[in-house]
Amino acid sequence: METLQQLIMGFQIAATPINLLLCFLGALAGTIIGALPGIGPSAGIAILLPLTFGMNPTSAMIMMAGLYCGAMYGGTITSVLINVPGESSSVMTCLDGYQMALQGRAGKALGIAAIGSFIAGTLSVVFLMLLSIPLVKFALSFGPPEYFALMLMGLCTIAGLTGGSVLKALMGAFLGLLISTPGMDAFSGLPRLTFGFTGLLGGVDFLVVAVGLFGIGEVLYNAEQIMKMEFVTEKIKIKEVWPNRAEWRASAMPITSARGRSREWPGPNRPTTPPPAAPWSRCSRWAFPVPEPRRSCWGR
Amino acid sequence: MKRAEQILxxxxxxxxxxxxxxSTLIETGADFGKVGAGFMPFWLSVGLGITSAAxxxxxxxxxxxRFDPAFFPDRAGGMRVFWVFAGYLLAVVVMKPLGMLISLAILMATTMPVFGSRNWKIIALTAIVTPVCVYVVFGLWLKVDLPMGILENVLSIY
Incomplete structure (x- = not known):
């Protein structure tokens, strides 16, 4: 009962006009920052932290929360439109979102991503609020063997994720793990595979690899084809971003089952949760088969 | 794809x-059952070696x-990929000595003929304006510590 009262009090504070306005401004700025490849929520908050100087702490926290959520969603924009993830958690959005953009349905993809983020984020907060105590107990029972098993499970899903050659998938897994090894060894503190570069002591950031993997690949693909830019001049109505009934049906499972609940797991962080969730999202690919033509752009 | 897979x-x-x-040259450090800093990269490289050999x-x-059709449809496509790739490589190599602004200008100048206009005036203008915008926004406004290279004494960030 006390928890409920505190929750109501929290809503009362958060729902004041000034806090709602600050939350909106934070989400807007976060979306713009998140859309820049390579600048994620953490960097966005660090850059825009001076904006909150002089505010009362509650409003500042609300603005920062809006900024964080906006930046998390902002990464989706570049994932969908140009196949370059804006930040690490939107890597898997490239798989489905960009394919929808190639069909000329980028608006729908962004709409589904926004609605999905809202629903999954809200569900996550509710789950966290209700289950935080048992979840903490569960998380504390996680030791190195459990983390190892969890990571192994993530790697095993590679076999399920690859539609083509399992051999190439395993090669990719080994190569990916090798890319993660440069830096200081966690146990001995010795540098490994840094080749004398001090910049490699901190390891290779996941986002750099993801942007390189998707971004460079897309750039080279476009270079190989003769890139033809088509600009759609017709006006796009905001209601066209809203998914229709079939799209709702196809998106419901990935939104509620996979992305919502997988973030409650104690072990994996943002980059590692989406891959296990991806098999669920395949249902959306069944619903939206990818046609042959590759180049298209916003709208239509 | 046969040739591409052979190369890969x-x-x-x-x-x-x-x-x-x-990995074998990395010191073991403290004795954790002979498992040192080189343990993971060594066995990962073994795994990669086996799969790539396969x-x-x-x-x-x-x-x-038994393979998909060739990856590059024609020689011109391959040349464009090579040109862009060479531009990226050059930009990375000159990033430290010449600085980010000059390397960005080089990158724009090398990739624009492939992706955009072939008008040299537009290419030159874009190659100059883009680094200037980056410098103003990230260097002067957001105070990001950009690698300035030889321009370090000419253009100040702080």
Missing amino acids: GAVLLLFAIYIGYE LLGRAVTLPLD
Whole structure:
């Protein structure tokens, strides 16, 4: 009962006009920052932290929360439109979102991503609020063997994720793990595979690899084809971003089952949760088969 | 794709051998049951070596009709990829000595003929304006510590 009262009090504070306005401004700025490849929520908050100087702490926290959520969603924009993830958690959005953009349905993809983020984020907060105590107990029972098993499970899903050659998938897994090894060894503190570069002591950031993997690949693909830019001049109505009934049906499972609940797991962080969730999202690919033509752009 | 897979398998096999060799040179440090800093990279390179050797063997032995059509449709496409790739490589190489602004200008100048206009005036204008915008926004406004290279004494950030 006390928890409920505190929750109501929290809503009362958060729902004041000034806090709602600050939350909106934070989400807007976060979306713009998140859309820049390579600048994620953490960097966005660090850059825009001076904006909150002089505010009362509650409003500042609300603005920062809006900024964080906006930046998390902002990464989706570049994932969908140009196949370059804006930040690490939107890597898997490239798989489905960009394919929808190639069909000329980028608006729908962004709409589904926004609605999905809202629903999954809200569900996550509710789950966290209700289950935080048992979840903490569960998380504390996680030791190195459990983390190892969890990571192994993530790697095993590679076999399920690859539609083509399992051999190439395993090669990719080994190569990916090798890319993660440069830096200081966690146990001995010795540098490994840094080749004398001090910049490699901190390891290779996941986002750099993801942007390189998707971004460079897309750039080279476009270079190989003769890139033809088509600009759609017709006006796009905001209601066209809203998914229709079939799209709702196809998106419901990935939104509620996979992305919502997988973030409650104690072990994996943002980059590692989406891959296990991806098999669920395949249902959306069944619903939206990818046609042959590759180049298209916003709208239509 | 047969040739592409042959190249991929060979390159990754050489890479795995090199990383495996480098891993054996890493000090073990404290004795954790002979598991040192080089343990993970060594066994990962073994895994990569085995899979890349398998890919190479498969690409060499299987007949051509078992593979997808060629990756590059024509020589011109390959040249464009090479041109963009060379531009990226050049920009990375000159990033430290010449600074980010000059390397960005080089990158724009080398990639624009492939992706955008072939008008040299537009290319020159874009190659100049883009680094200036980056410098103003990130260097002057957001105070990001950009690698300035030879321009360090000319253009100040702080």
